[in-house]
Amino acid sequence: MSPKTAQELALPVGVTLDRFIMLSQSAFPYATGELSQLLRDIALAGKIINREINRAGLVDIAGGNGTDNVQGENQQKLDIIANIRFIRALKNGGEVCAILSEEDEDIIHTGNDHGKYVVAMDPLDGSSNIDVNVSIGTIFSIYRRVSPIDGPATKEDFLQGGRKQVAAGYILYGSSTMLVYSTGDGVNGFTYDHSLGEFILSHKNICSPQNGTIYSVNDGYINDYPAFVQNYLTKCKEKSCTARYIGSLVADFHRNLLRGGVYLYPSTKKTPEGKLRLLYECYPLAFIAEKSGGKAIDGFGAILDILPTSFHQRSPIYLGSSTMVDEVMRS
Ligand SMILES: O=P(O)(O)OC[C@H]1O[C@](O)(COP(=O)(O)O)[C@@H](O)[C@@H]1O
Numbered sequence: 001m002s003p004k005t006a007q008e009l010a011l012p013v014g015v016t017l018d019r020f021i022m023l024s025q026s027a028f029p030y031a032t033g034e035l036s037q038l039l040r041d042i043a044l045a046g047k048i049i050n051r052e053i054n055r056a057g058l059v060d061i062a063g064g065n066g067t068d069n070v071q072g073e074n075q076q077k078l079d080i081i082a083n084i085r086f087i088r089a090l091k092n093g094g095e096v097c098a099i100l101s102e103e104d105e106d107i108i109h110t111g112n113d114h115g116k117y118v119v120a121m122d123p124l125d126g127s128s129n130i131d132v133n134v135s136i137g138t139i140f141s142i143y144r145r146v147s148p149i150d151g152p153a154t155k156e157d158f159l160q161g162g163r164k165q166v167a168a169g170y171i172l173y174g175s176s177t178m179l180v181y182s183t184g185d186g187v188n189g190f191t192y193d194h195s196l197g198e199f200i201l202s203h204k205n206i207c208s209p210q211n212g213t214i215y216s217v218n219d220g221y222i223n224d225y226p227a228f229v230q231n232y233l234t235k236c237k238e239k240s241c242t243a244r245y246i247g248s249l250v251a252d253f254h255r256n257l258l259r260g261g262v263y264l265y266p267s268t269k270k271t272p273e274g275k276l277r278l279l280y281e282c283y284p285l286a287f288i289a290e291k292s293g294g295k296a297i298d299g300f301g302a303i304l305d306i307l308p309t310s311f312h313q314r315s316p317i318y319l320g321s322s323t324m325v326d327e328v329m330r331s
C-alpha cells in the first residue's frame, strides 16, 4: 500500500507547521526525519529574519552595505543579515552539508559532512524594496546530496537540475508573514502568528487558477523585450488585463498564485540571458508553480527541464497560471 499523501491525511487548517511536518512525515514509513528538521530550521530562520525586517526602520540596518555580491549588485545590509541568519540556522540544524547563496560566490560548507541535504537560497528577494517597506521574501530549494556522505559536498550536488528538488518554497514578509512550500505532493501555506511565535496552516493544498487577468512585468523595459513578449503584452492591454508589478519576485508570484496571473522576466538587451537566477529563484518557484497546477517556462521549454551549468546562471522566466503561460509561448 503506497504511503498516504499529506493531502489524504486531511490535515486541518489551523494546525501548526510543526504538527503538519510531523504528520506529513508519518505518510512516509521510511522517512528518517532529517528533511522534517531541515524544514523546521528554515522556518526558524524565517522567524528571525522577519523580526529583523519588522524593525528595519528603527535601527541602523536599512540601506546599502557598501559591498557588491557575485552578480555585481549592491548588497543591502538586510541581504547580508538574512544571509548570515540563514546560514547559521542551517548550520546549527545539522541536516545541511552545504549551502549555495545569491550573496556568496562559492559553496558554503557547513561542517555537517554527515548532512544528507544541500540548500540553494535567495536569502532576501526584492532587495530594491527593503527600505521602502514593500513586501520582500526568501526563496529556498532543497536537494538530497549525490556526493558521498561524510565527505565535503561538491558542485554536482547543486547542479542536479530542477526536477531533482526534494522540496522548495519561499517566505513572504508582507502584511503578514507566510511560509509556502512543497515536498512534491501539493503546496501548502502557513501564516506566522506573532503572538504564538508559530507558523499556522492557513492555505491548504494551494491550486493555481488555470487562468487569470493579472500580468506582472517591468513595463519600463518593454522596448527591450523579445517580439513574442511585446505581442503578448499588447494582447493583455487589448483585453484590459490588470497590470500588477511589485518588483519583488516572491510577492508578485504569491499574488498570482492565489488570484491567477502570470509573471514575466524576459531577456533584455541589458540581460540577454535574463535577470533571475536559475538555481535559487527560477527552479524553486517553478517547482511550486508546477506542484500547484501552474507552469513555468523560459520561452522555449519548462524551467525545470533546463540542465544547469553554473551556480549563478540566469534564465528568462514566465510563470503562473497555465493558460496564460501557454499564451505567452504562443505569442
Ligand atoms: O527592478 P527590476 O529589473 O524590475 O527587477 C525586479 C526583480 O529583481 C529582483 O529584485 C531580483 O531579486 P533580488 O532582490 O533577490 O536580487 C526580483 O525580486 C524582482 O522581481
Ligand SMILES: [Mg+2]
Pocket: 122, 124, 125, 126, 249, 281
Ligand atoms: Mg531574488
Ligand SMILES: [Mg+2]
Pocket: 079, 102, 122, 123, 124, 125, 126, 127
Ligand atoms: Mg536576493
